[in-house]
Amino acid sequence: MRTITVQATLRPDHLEGFVAASVANARASVATEPGCRRFDVFSDGADPARVGFNEIYDDDGAVDAHGATAHFETWLAATDGMLDQTVWATCRSLYAGSRESGGVTGEGSGGRSSTGGIRVYQARISLEPDDADGFIASVTDQALAAATHEEGLLRFDINQNVDLPTEVWLYKVHADAAAARAHAAAPYTAAHLDRYGEYYSGGALQPISGPNIWPPDAGW
Numbered sequence: 037m038r039t040i041t042v043q044a045t046l047r048p049d050h051l052e053g054f055v056a057a058s059v060a061n062a063r064a065s066v067a068t069e070p071g072c073r074r075f076d077v078f079s080d081g082a083d084p085a086r087v088g089f090n091e092i093y094d095d096d097g098a099v100d101a102h103g104a105t106a107h108f109e110t111w112l113a114a115t116d117g118m119l120d121q122t123v124w125a126t127c128r129s130l131y132a133g134s135r136e137s138g139g140v141t142g143e144g145s146g147g148r149s150s151t152g153g154i155r156v157y158q159a160r161i162s163l164e165p166d167d168a169d170g171f172i173a174s175v176t177d178q179a180l181a182a183a184t185h186e187e188g189l190l191r192f193d194i195n196q197n198v199d200l201p202t203e204v205w206l207y208k209v210h211a212d213a214a215a216a217r218a219h220a221a222a223p224y225t226a227a228h229l230d231r232y233g234e235y236y237s238g239g240a241l242q243p244i245s246g247p248n249i250w251p252p253d254a255g256w
Contacts, residue, residue, distance in 0.1 A: 037073075037132075038099050039195045041158065041205045042089035042124040043244055050118040051084055057114035058087065059250045064107035065091070066251075071098025076209075078156035081246030088158045088244040090193075090207050099126065123160065123241055127195035127205055131176050133183040154190065154253045155216040157208040159243035161235050168202050171235065174228050175206065181224035188215025190256055209248070209256070 046054050055077070062075035073092040080086035093099045102108055163171050172194065179192040188211040197203035210216040219225060229236065236243070248256075 037129045038093045038096055038198075039127040039129060039193070039205075039207075040089065040091040040093070040099065040124065041127055041160070041195060041207070042091075042122065043158065043160070043241065044087050044089075044119055044123075045121040046085045046087065046118055047120045048085075051087075054087065054115055054118045055079075055249060057111050058089070061107050061111035062089075062250050065102060065105070068107070069098065069102055069105065071095065071101060075250075076156070076248070077250040078158070078244065078248050079246050080244045084246075086244055087249075088156070090158060125160070125195075125197040125203065125205060126199070128198050129193065130172060130196050130204075131179050131192075131194040133179060133192055153212055154248035154256060155210045155213055155246070156248050157206070157210075157216070157243060157245045159206045159236065160241050161204045161206065163202045163204060163235065165202055167232070167235075168204075171232050172196075172204065174231055175204075178224050178228040182219060182222065185222070185224075186210075186215065186219055188212065188218065211256075 044054075058077050062077050065072045065075045071094040073094065074090065075092075076090040078088050078090075080088075091102075093102065161171070175194055179194060182189050182192050190209040190211060191207060192209075193207040195205040195207065197205070208216075208219070210219060
């Protein structure tokens, strides 16, 4: 599996056009590319001009095939000049799970519909080499506990940059804001943050935390 993680900051007055083009690209990717498993689009609640993607493909060949599609070329042309900053990575999956998947390592997916607006959290964590193994073990323990105990968990994915092993991307999806707050208050979350909380604040690239855009909430 390969996950493409993207965080984009838009220039002023381009949000509507960028979102429309990105949703069209995401919809076409999932519908027409056999190797595209998911293509999620979401935004930051505090700064809607920050938009994120989380794309899951079967392998490197499927990623290359996506880049050669007409709908991707259309997206590139439609969004030309809209982006102020883009950060992205090609990642391998270290863990992917949800309550529905039983927390099993591998590509899991949730099927729960939201009644209060799905909330997405995506963070890039840049680790010191000596902390990398310990951080990954700790956040995996957190993800396993969350998958076991949280009914509102739709995804908790841990991905590692294939070109930079000390860069880890976290992707959490909760059924609504209440589920996200419950996760933040859980004892296993506190235990992880007690050890590695410094990596979640003060970085050059802040997490995206906010509403789902596509697929629609009912599609989860």
